[in-house]
Amino acid sequence: MAGTPHLVRGVDHVAYPTLDPAATVAFYRDALGFPVVHSICAAGWGPADHPDFIHFFFDIGNGDRLAFFYYFGYEPPRRGVKGDVYARFEDDVPDFFVSSRHLAIHVDGEADLMEYRRRLDSSRWPVELQVQHETIESIYTHDPNGYMVEITRALRPVTPQEDLDANLTIDALLDVLRADRPTMDALLARKAELILERAAGWAVPAPKLATGAPTR
Amino acid sequence: MSALYVLDVPENRPVAEVAAHDRTVSLRRVGPYFEIVFDREVVIDRRATGCRPAVWYSSVAGTRDARITQWDKDSLRLESA
Numbered sequence: 001m002a003g004t005p006h007l008v009r010g011v012d013h014v015a016y017p018t019l020d021p022a023a024t025v026a027f028y029r030d031a032l033g034f035p036v037v038h039s040i041c042a043a044g045w046g047p048a049d050h051p052d053f054i055h056f057f058f059d060i061g062n063g064d065r066l067a068f069f070y071y072f073g074y075e076p077p078r079r080g081v082k083g084d085v086y087a088r089f090e091d092d093v094p095d096f097f098v099s100s101r102h103l104a105i106h107v108d109g110e111a112d113l114m115e116y117r118r119r120l121d122s123s124r125w126p127v128e129l130q131v132q133h134e135t136i137e138s139i140y141t142h143d144p145n146g147y148m149v150e151i152t153r154a155l156r157p158v159t160p161q162e163d164l165d166a167n168l169t170i171d172a173l174l175d176v177l178r179a180d181r182p183t184m185d186a187l188l189a190r191k192a193e194l195i196l197e198r199a200a201g202w203a204v205p206a207p208k209l210a211t212g213a214p215t216r
Numbered sequence: 217m218s219a220l221y222v223l224d225v226p227e228n229r230p231v232a233e234v235a236a237h238d239r240t241v242s243l244r245r246v247g248p249y250f251e252i253v254f255d256r257e258v259v260i261d262r263r264a265t266g267c268r269p270a271v272w273y274s275s276v277a278g279t280r281d282a283r284i285t286q287w288d289k290d291s292l293r294l295e296s297a
Binding site for chain 2: 131132133134135156159161162164165168172185188189190191192193194195196198199200201202203
């Protein structure tokens, strides 16, 4: 909300369970080259039936970390025919839903993206897809746990008008969700109303000048 | 009159430009959006725009008094509602 300070500073860590820590280390540390930066050996944690576990962290750049839990002696009941080691689904769940959850890690440019493509393609986990989206280009694979991993680069900076557009989209979505059957048609009609209400007087901010002078 | 709204970013500009080739269509501005105004129907050929799929399928920002009757790899078609 306006006036509410935005104080957070990105991802500290995101954590997933793994049933195969050897393959997880082979993928993130050895194939991708993400350093191991932290680990916790936790014995006697929690209630008596809580297994001992290793919580280990990979540096994914920018001080952010991707972490895993390995629980000694624990394997969840095997259910479902698709999904990853954490979330399993039966065949009646469509692939678009199963594959929607993923982690995207960004790189600075095309050369760096292609470097990670090279590392993956020479590993047991080659790139499954490379695609240019609206404003980013991405490569995808699944890690040994079945988690989808995306590495992406910006094709150009996001513009202020795209932030405005995103906010109109979300406000239109919240409005149409109050209907019995929200649809894309209803959202686009509502969004057009919001564009006329709010966007007509909106001026594109002047681009920041690259003067080289320090800013404070 | 009906209208299609397209955000003015570099990837979307060909969508507005191709739409404006139709003499029955008028192209205006509403803030950072193109407003593509039409009477009964507007058809935009994807190949003429040169848009890759991700851009093509995210180029519509809003529709006024119109419904989308075709939006596939060939064309985007809107008709007055």
